[in-house]
Amino acid sequence: MDDAAAQAGDRTEQRQVELRIVQSIADIPQEAWDRLLRPGDRPFLSWTFLEALERNGCVAPDRGWLPFHLTAWGADDDLIAAAPAYIKNDGMGDFSRDWAFGDAVQAVGGRFYPKLVVGVPFSPVTGRRILAAADLDPSVAARLLVQLAAHTAREVGLASVHVLYHSDGEAPALADAGLSQRVMVQYHWHNYDYRTPDDWLLRLRSKRRTQCRRERREPASQGIAIRTVRGQEIAGDPEHWAETAFRLYCTTCDRYMWGGRYLNREMFSDLFTLLGNEVELVVAEREDRVVAGAINLRSDTHLYGRYWGCHEQHRFLHFNVCLYHSIDECIERGVQVFEGGAGGEHKISRGFEPAPVYSSHLFMDEKLNSLLGAALERDAKRHLEGIEAWRGNRAQLG
Template sequence: MPSERHFRRTARLERPPRGCPLASHWICTGCAGTAATRFAPHTNGDTMGRVEFEIIEGIKEIDAAAWDQLVGADSPFLEYGFLRALEDSGCVGSDSGWHPQFLVARDSDAPDRLVGAMPLYLKLHSMGEFVFDWSWADAAQRAGIRYYPKAVVAVPMTPIQGRRILVDAALAPDDALAIKKTLVETAIDFAQKVGLSSVHFNFIMPDEVAIFEALDLPIRVGMQFHWHNHNGAEDAQKYSDFDAFLGRFRSKKRANIRRERRKLTNAGVRTRVVAGAAVTPAHLDRVFDYYRDTIDKLEWGRQYLNREFFQHLGEQLPQRLHLVMAEQDGEEFGGAFNLYKNAGLYGRYWGCTKEVEFAHFETCLYRPLDWCIEHGVEVFQPGAQGPHKYDRGFDPTPTYSAHWIRDPRLADAVGQFIAHERAEMRAHIKELRQDSPINR
């Protein structure tokens, strides 16, 4: 347990460089907002000295190996390569409205050692977050409360659950818990120092919820549809093949899925998985074209990523790439872009140059499920939205976010909204599970 905790406030507030999107606001630079915490010796006899918390303006200023050591087996979207690709391509930083302010914790006795971190961004808008707070911003404006800039702890443009409080797995449990709590407290303290309206911790992991609850932050509950590789039996065996998965469906739903796949086969449509080192720059060029085509077709579509991002990702994180390419009579016409890591597959983008009935389901759901079953992948998260996923065996799954709001009037109103929404969402998830197309 921590024997002593003290904070060394040496914040230095400066205006950002000319041209920075936050040029009209005071922001924290360098070692601004540092805090120090003293911990008791580890039970193994090693002594960790004072832990200092520091804001760093960009992932490129952090050692890649040190960052990824904190990420461990967690989401590929938290890995250095993914975050670096976002920065190098200009999708965050500059005039994007996402300004990196990574919060890191260092062992002062070994400054190169990171013992904790948090992917924090200053935001000038609410786009690309997928935990929607537009109504909160509108309410703030009506009340004369400035809502932007704010802070978001998340992976930009990525509605995927992942750990938002990263700590060194080698830490003693008490030390790890103390650092997690202090990371959250320091993020809030940083927001207060620089005059931000709020801090939003989006798509946190279920086992992180208790940390935020202990700090009296309201927990918002959302919903996505995830697939889990187990047959529903008490011993929870993985599926042996796609037919074993279909065997859990009610007969009508099972027949519908088989009909959809059969119709594509009869139409000469084939899909293939291209993953890891097999993915070439040409593949990624086409994936970007498919991504942009989908955005152009959607009335509300917004392009957050550019061609350079996909190419940088191919250079920075090739081992995580997973593409499903669709062709008809030998001519490619569409594809899905996914990432994978350890026991998880994560769907992100899809597009096509021509419309072929059921091609979306095959490319984004059925073929990835084939691959997951073949490779023993435990969880497939195909992204936000999509009641069509529910009809095809994806479970309604709660997602969580935590929110700190500076103005007490807005905080009270948002807290009441979250409590009401949370009760409704939990009831909705329960109802969907009871009516699931899968026999339980």
């Protein structure tokens, strides 16, 4: 289908607004898209990252992702609001964790698929999902793009719309636009102005502190050194580090029955060539060989743990490469939050804290939308109360 357009009759801050679906981010000028970004949006919402996913075929119809980006254009054809969006017929790679959700809908005779997903493919990271020009009220941008999403969903026969892992600040605007909020739980590490790793370890309960110290000593006793490759070292030979990271990524994807190579080798080349200081590779080296590693992406304030892999199995190596080393780096570099990825209650005993993560949902069937909205509200209340209870009972971490 060509770029679909829906004319918005409202005047928004004296603007005539045109709403369009754009089916390739390459059809949106990079400068126009990136002009909507704010601090903290990069790298996941940058045009460079999203375009690389499409151009390299990681996000494509034959991979279960049909780009369907939501955009609003003002006078002089200026992009004033946008959201990355995709039509999907399953939940693979969107980290929506909606299998039970979908089963319940189908059990009562409803339709869950095809669905429109607003979010970042393969990336369960929190952040804005509705991008807006600096002089446009974010709530107005949300209303406009939800209007476009709902209108188009009905036009092309989609069953539902899902805004995944959006910021908590966007929740009220999305609710006002008619979406129901869902809350899930991740585990994030927070930097409480620690000066040294020992400052952080002292925040842990005694038993957990002893456990972490014992685990942190293991790599040295195994003859393994862990370090972070970033910046100029990557720039000096990006293809070498892209190949190193891709091989590590494949070890995990190929080891487990649920694993899937969502990203291809070409995408890794772009990650290490185009993202600059926004990509890092933690490597564990033994006898001049990389035996394990973790691919992280970063913003000015956050570190995001994305992919782990290993060529050799060593006790506690996963925790050291994926968690402890990066915590030390966050303390040294003043990074505020470390999001270690989806799931993983084991992170609590290693100093991470449960954190609410938000998504918002709209079903085209009005009766179903009402029933699920009430169920999601009850579930969100339960999760938020559980997190608050955890915080109330934890003077110390771990």
